[in-house]
Amino acid sequence: MKDKIFGVLQRVGRSFMLPIALLPVAGLLLGIGGSFTNPTTLETYRLTNIIQEGGFLYTILDIMSKTGSVVFDNLALLFAMGVAIGMAKKEKEVAALSGAIAFLIMNTAISALITAKGGIEAMPANSTASVLGIPTLQMGVFGGIIVGLGVAALHNRFYKIQLPQILSFFGGTRFVPIVCSLVYLLVGIAMFYVWPIIQIGIASLGQLVLSSGYIGTWIYGIIERALIPFGLHHVFYMPFWQTELGGSMIIDGVTVTGAQNIFFAELASKSTEVFSVSATRFMSGKFPFMIFGLPAAAYALYRAARPEKRKVVGGLLLSAALTSMLTGITEPLEFTFLFVAPFVYVVHCILAGLSYMLMHILNVGVGMTFSGGLIDLTLFGILQGNAKTHWIWIVVVGLIYAVVYYFVFYFLITRFNLKTPGREADDEETKLYTRKDMENRKNASNVDMTSALILKGLGGKSNISDLDCCATRLRVTVRDSSKVADSLLKKSGASGVIHKGNGLQVIYGPQVSVIKSHLDDFLETPQSDDLSSIFADDTSVDTDKNIAVDKKHKKALSLYAHLNGTIIPLKNVDDEAFSTGILGDGAAIEPSDGNLYAPCDGKIESIFDTKHAVNIISDDGAEILLHIGVNTVRLGGKFFKSYVSDGQTVKQGDLLISFDIEKIKDAGYDTTTPIIVCNSDDYSAINVVAQNKVKVGDKIIDIS
Amino acid sequence: MKKFVYTIKDEVGIHARPAGMLAKTAKEFECTITIEKGDKSAVATKLMAVMGLGIKCGDEVTVICEGVDEEAAAAKIEEFFTANL
Numbered sequence: 196m197k198d199k200i201f202g203v204l205q206r207v208g209r210s211f212m213l214p215i216a217l218l219p220v221a222g223l224l225l226g227i228g229g230s231f232t233n234p235t236t237l238e239t240y241r242l243t244n245i246i247q248e249g250g251f252l253y254t255i256l257d258i259m260s261k262t263g264s265v266v267f268d269n270l271a272l273l274f275a276m277g278v279a280i281g282m283a284k285k286e287k288e289v290a291a292l293s294g295a296i297a298f299l300i301m302n303t304a305i306s307a308l309i310t311a312k313g314g315i316e317a318m319p320a321n322s323t324a325s326v327l328g329i330p331t332l333q334m335g336v337f338g339g340i341i342v343g344l345g346v347a348a349l350h351n352r353f354y355k356i357q358l359p360q361i362l363s364f365f366g367g368t369r370f371v372p373i374v375c376s377l378v379y380l381l382v383g384i385a386m387f388y389v390w391p392i393i394q395i396g397i398a399s400l401g402q403l404v405l406s407s408g409y410i411g412t413w414i415y416g417i418i419e420r421a422l423i424p425f426g427l428h429h430v431f432y433m434p435f436w437q438t439e440l441g442g443s444m445i446i447d448g449v450t451v452t453g454a455q456n457i458f459f460a461e462l463a464s465k466s467t468e469v470f471s472v473s474a475t476r477f478m479s480g481k482f483p484f485m486i487f488g489l490p491a492a493a494y495a496l497y498r499a500a501r502p503e504k505r506k507v508v509g510g511l512l513l514s515a516a517l518t519s520m521l522t523g524i525t526e527p528l529e530f531t532f533l534f535v536a537p538f539v540y541v542v543h544c545i546l547a548g549l550s551y552m553l554m555h556i557l558n559v560g561v562g563m564t565f566s567g568g569l570i571d572l573t574l575f576g577i578l579q580g581n582a583k584t585h586w587i588w589i590v591v592v593g594l595i596y597a598v599v600y601y602f603v604f605y606f607l608i609t610r611f612n613l614k615t616p617g618r619e620a621d622d623e624e625t626k627l628y629t630r631k632d633m634e635n636r637k638n639a640s641n642v643d644m645t646s647a648l649i650l651k652g653l654g655g656k657s658n659i660s661d662l663d664c665c666a667t668r669l670r671v672t673v674r675d676s677s678k679v680a681d682s683l684l685k686k687s688g689a690s691g692v693i694h695k696g697n698g699l700q701v702i703y704g705p706q707v708s709v710i711k712s713h714l715d716d717f718l719e720t721p722q723s724d725d726l727s728s729i730f731a732d733d734t735s736v737d738t739d740k741n742i743a744v745d746k747k748h749k750k751a752l753s754l755y756a757h758l759n760g761t762i763i764p765l766k767n768v769d770d771e772a773f774s775t776g777i778l779g780d781g782a783a784i785e786p787s788d789g790n791l792y793a794p795c796d797g798k799i800e801s802i803f804d805t806k807h808a809v810n811i812i813s814d815d816g817a818e819i820l821l822h823i824g825v826n827t828v829r830l831g832g833k834f835f836k837s838y839v840s841d842g843q844t845v846k847q848g849d850l851l852i853s854f855d856i857e858k859i860k861d862a863g864y865d866t867t868t869p870i871i872v873c874n875s876d877d878y879s880a881i882n883v884v885a886q887n888k889v890k891v892g893d894k895i896i897d898i899s
Numbered sequence: 900m901k902k903f904v905y906t907i908k909d910e911v912g913i914h915a916r917p918a919g920m921l922a923k924t925a926k927e928f929e930c931t932i933t934i935e936k937g938d939k940s941a942v943a944t945k946l947m948a949v950m951g952l953g954i955k956c957g958d959e960v961t962v963i964c965e966g967v968d969e970e971a972a973a974a975k976i977e978e979f980f981t982a983n984l
Contacts, residue, residue, distance in 0.1 A: 360974035688927045704927070704975070772916035777923050778946060801951035808915055810947045818947040820915060828914040841951075873946040 207344070207534045210281015214273040216511065218527035221266035223518060228260025233564050238463070240574070270526075271326060271339030272298055278343025283350045285715055289368040290350040296372050297379035298342045302331040304383025322394050332390050336526075337424065345382065346375050355712045367708030401431065401440055409552050412476045416551030420544040423526065424533055435477045442473055454478065458562030462575065469583055470560025479559045479589070480551025481567025482576070485523045487593030488546065488600040490516040493528055495604035500617025508617035523566030532604075536613040542603060550596065557588040645710070646717035648687040651726050653699070654678025656718060660697075664711040668693075669701040682876070691775070750815040751899040754794040755847055756889040757821055757870055760786040764883070765869060770825045773869045778820065780881040781871040782896060784889065789856040791821060792891050793845040794870055802852075803828070806835035809851055810873075817898055818873040823854055825865040834858045848892055872898060901973035902963040909984045912955035917983055922946045924979050930966020932976060943976070 232253060237243050246253045266273070272295065279294030280287045306329045309315060315323050315330050324333040332338075350371045358366040365373065400418055404411040415435070422428040435441035441454035446467075451460040457474035461467040472479075493516035500508045515527035533540045561576035561584045576586030608615055653659055653671060658679075661672035669689075673679060676699065681692045684701050688710075693700040703710050717723050763783045768774045773783070797813040807827040811819045823835070834855040839845060859866055872881055878898050885895040907913070913921070925932045925943035932943040936958055941948035943962075954960060962980070964972040 360971055360978070685926070690923050690927055770916070772919050778915060778919035800947050801953065803914065803950070804953055804955070805911075805914070808950075810950055812947065820947070820950070822915050828911040 206282055207278065210278045210343070210347075211274070211530050211534060213281060214270070214277035215515075215527050215530050217266060217273070218270075218515070218518065218524065218530075220514075221263045223263070223522060224259040225263030225267065225522065225524070227522070227570070228256045228258070228263060229564060231256045232260055240578070269327065270336050271334065274336050274339030275342035275346070278340055279346040279350065282344060282347030283354075286350070286354050286368050286371075286712065289354065289371050290347055293350060293372045293375040294343055294346045297346050297375040298339060299327070299329070300376050301338070301342060301379040301383035301386065302326050302329045304380050305331045305387045308384065308387040319391070319394065319398075322391060332386065333394075334386070334390060335428075338386075341382070342379065345378065346371075349375050349378060355709055357706070357709055360706075363704075363706050366706065367712055369708060398431075398434070401434055404435075405440065409555055412480070412555040413548045413552040415477060416480050416548030417544045418548075419551075420547040421541075423529060424540075432477065441477055444471065444474070455562060458560075458575075462562065462579070467583065469558075470562065470579075472555060472558050472560050475560045475562050476551065476555040478563050478567070479554035479561045480547070481523060481563065482561060482572050482589045483550045483554070483593040483596045484543075484547050484600070485525055485567040486520050486569055486572065486589075488550070488596040489519045489525055489528050491597035491601040492532075492543070492604040493519075495601045495608065496532065496615050496617075499605055499608040499615060504617035511616065519568070521568045521570060523563070523568030523571060525566075532613075532615050535615055536608065536611075538611070539604065539607050539613065542607065546596070546599065546603070550592065553592050554588070557592070558585055559588050560584045561586050561589065643713055643717045645687050646714045647722070647726060648683055649701075649710070649714055650717065650723055652680045652683030652687060652701075654680070655726060656723050659718075662711070662714070662718075664707045667702055667704050667707055669699075669703060669707055669711060669714075671699040671701065673697050673699055691777075751897070752795060752813060752815045752817055753894050754817075754819065754870060754896040754898065756784065756885070756891050756893045756895050757792050757794045757851075758784045758786040758790065758868055759788055759890050760784040760868075760888070762883065762886050762889055762895060763867060765871075768825065768867055768869055769865055773822070773871065776875075778869075779818075779871045779873040780875040781820075781869060782883045783867050783869040784895075785867050786823075786856060789854040790850055790891075791823060791852040791854070791868065793847050793849045793851055794819060794821070794895075795847050797845060799839050799841055799843045799845060799851075801841050802837055802839060805830065805832045806837045806852055807832070807854075809837075809839070811845065816874075816877075820871040820873050821851070821868065822871070823852065823866065823868045824859060825867060827859065827864050827866075830859070830862065830864070834862070870896070872896075900963060900965045901969045902961055903973060903977050904959060904961050905977070905980045905984070906959050907954055907956050907984050910956045912958065913949060913952065913984065915950060918946055918949045920983065921949060921976075921979060924975060925972075927975070928964070928966070928968050928972035930964050930969045930972050932972055933963045933965075935961040935963065 231237070231242070231246060237246055246256065275298035276291045276294040279290040283290030309318060309323065309330060309332075322333055323330060325331075353370050353374055354368050356366055356370050357363070358370065404415040404418070407414065419428050419432050422431050435453070436455035437453040441452070442457065443450060443452040444457050445451075446457070446460040447464050449460070451457050454474040454477040457471060458478070461470050493512040497505060497509055497512050511531070512528070515531065519525045519528050529540065529543070561572060563571040563575060572586065572589065576584045576589065581587050607613065608618070650656060654673060654675060655678070658673050658675055659671060660674050663670045674697065676694060676697050679694070679699060684692050689701045689703055691702040693702070761784065763785050765776065765781055765783055766774050768783050772778055791809070793811060795811070795813045795817070797811045797819070800810040800812045800818070802809045805828050807824060807830065808820065808822040811821070813819060835852060836854070837852045838850050845851070856866055872878065875881055880899050882897045883895060884897050885893055889895060909917070922944050934941050934943050934949060934952065936952045936954055939952055941952050943949060962973070962976055964976065966972070
């Protein structure tokens with residue numbers, strides 16, 4: 196059980212890597228762009244001449260800021276899709292689509308309920324957000340994660356579902372977005388009632404912080420960090436930064452409320468001698484752990500990774516560390532260990548809280564625009580002078596923090612063998628696979644025989660270059676189309692196979708998406724590499740062996756021309772039922788006169804009432820269909836005369852039917868007369884041995 | 900066992916082409932599919948036998964599916980009849 200939870204957490208953590216990989220870039224764009232478009236920053240450093248609103252440089256910076264920001268604004272959506280992809284076992288693209296849809300549906304459901312209850316104005320301040328233009332509850336990344344996890348669970352449960360035949364179009368992967376939509380409609384409704392309770396709890400924590408001094412600052416720091424994964428930190432710190440909760444002060448005769456507002460008012464005021472630590476205590480604490488602590492932790496993660504994985508992990512960690520250091524955007528780094536090692540994150544929260552408290556005690560007065568990176572430290576600490584800000588303590592505490600973070604992280608990860616990036620147990624997974632494989636081999640019924648048959652029909656795994664499906668058919672690109680065995684594909688349930696060069700369409704009908712899912716699964720098992728062992732061991736399967744046995748039952752024979760005329764290949768007959776071989780293999784004769792003769796010795800199995808076609812079973816068991824003309828069933832027997840009746844024995848060359856070839860042609864019908872071996876499957880070869888002109892009695896087909 | 904009764908609406912009945920298509924469809928399933936007309940019957944995969952029934956427009960046929968996938972087969976065959984015959 197513990198292992199199972201751990202395994203799931205590990206997958207969750209890994210599934211976060213996709214969206215996280217984007218964050219460092221977005222963070223840099225936002226950090227640099229945001230800082231240098233901030234009017235206060237620009238005025239303070241008298242950059243307004245160089246960077247003017249509407250000017251070239253400003254616009255570039257603004258674009259950077261906004262494009263970076265859009266990633267963070269839509270982080271929840273990225274997580275909804277990213278986690279769904281990471282956690283889905285197969286058909287991940289469907290999970291991604293479903294994640295996006297479920298996320299939209301959930302937020303829209305919440306939004307509709309908000310409207311019903313009186314709109315955004317009726318909700319508590321800071322409790323709502325606009326997500327993709329939908330006014331909804333502020334749930335942060337957490338909102339995306341619950342969607343991602345739920346959708347993946349639904350996906351893994353339902354992506355192979357088989358629905359009743361009438362609904363089969365909606366089966367398989369197509370069912371996933373449908374069920375996800377419905378479920379998240381309900382989740383949205385539930386969240387509307389549950390989430391505000393959580394938000395109220397957080398707001399009341401704020402009161403506690405205010406009433407407890409240094410310890411209060413520590414608690415503030417811990418809570419602020421702890422809320423990051425839930426996206427709730429904004430709900431928590433914004434009131435401190437922007438409202439009376441963070442204090443109020445009269446600066447240059449104006450009352451200013453909120454910690455951040457106080458700092459920037461002091462920054463703008465020429466009379467400020469020392470920045471008020473009562474305000475900056477809600478901000479300065481970020482610098483030591485963001486610039487020094489977390490990058491050191493990243494180095495610990497790097498060192499703890501297995502040597503062969505370090506190169507891969509190093510890139511991610513380095514960019515995440517730089518982002519934290521420069522811009523104070525820490526999520527890229529924090530999310531790499533948060534979910535695989537929640538305990539380490541707890542330690543991180545405590546240390547971060549301590550950093551806030553130390554800055555408070557050491558009277559450090561450095562503010563920030565939005566986070567605690569080097570950019571903000573330079574602008575609002577170093578450039579303001581140590582006398583005003585005591586920024587030097589940030590470096591002192593920071594260096595200690597770097598050492599502490601490195602050793603704490605390295606110790607915890609190695610001591611408890613935490614699966615941080617680069618430490619995942621690849622080999623364990625491989626081992627599991629082999630064991631399963633062994634079981635499968637012991638128990639042949641576990642092998643998905645249909646998929647095995649399809650794969651064999653397609654010429655084996657190595658012959659498949661691309662596999663996809665549409666509404667009714669499997670679309671396959673093969674490397675060598677000559678390795679494809681249509682007969683095996685048909686045995687697997689295909690109703691037809693269409694070849695176009697190396698492109699192959701195997702027609703199964705609407706259940707094809709399920710067939711494809713099974714085939715995909717099968718392709719990932721080791722058995723798919725060794726088809727011969729499956730087919731050799733398992734005698735219950737209809738394989739070539741059985742076909743060979745069947746073939747022995749039917750004796751070889753020859754068919755003789757049933758008409759005077761010209762041989763035409765079956766595929767040139769202007770009727771799909773014949774040309775595609777649905778009815779069986781054979782040939783056709785374009786007759787020069789209107790007399791149809793028996794092609795072999797046998798018995799008249801049936802003669803159509805319309806006398807345009809006759810079925811003969813040869814003495815050797817071949818089922819032969821002679822069919823005069825194309826669509827001539829519509830003539831209703833006109834122009835045809837039969838000389839035999841059902842059950843009658845005939846000899847090769849006996850006259851069966853005569854027909855008025857000219858009148859049939861005048862009536863607008865093609866008189867091409869196919870001769871078909873209806874039980875072609877019982878033979879291994881049906882060869883047309885004549886061409887051009889033939890006379891009745893000439894040998895035209897060899898069957899063996 | 901699943902069965903259904905169908906009255907042929909196609910004016911020329913079950914001639915070579917529909918018989919071929921029916922046999923094709925029937926081959927997709929493992930179960931035995933039998934077509935009955937009056938006192939005659941034929942296994943649907945046996946092209947010749949089906950043609951031998953001489954089913955014409957207005958004839959009432961009974962289709963019987965028997966085997967593991969009989970549900971699916973009956974549904975599919977009925978769909979086939981409705982669409983083509």
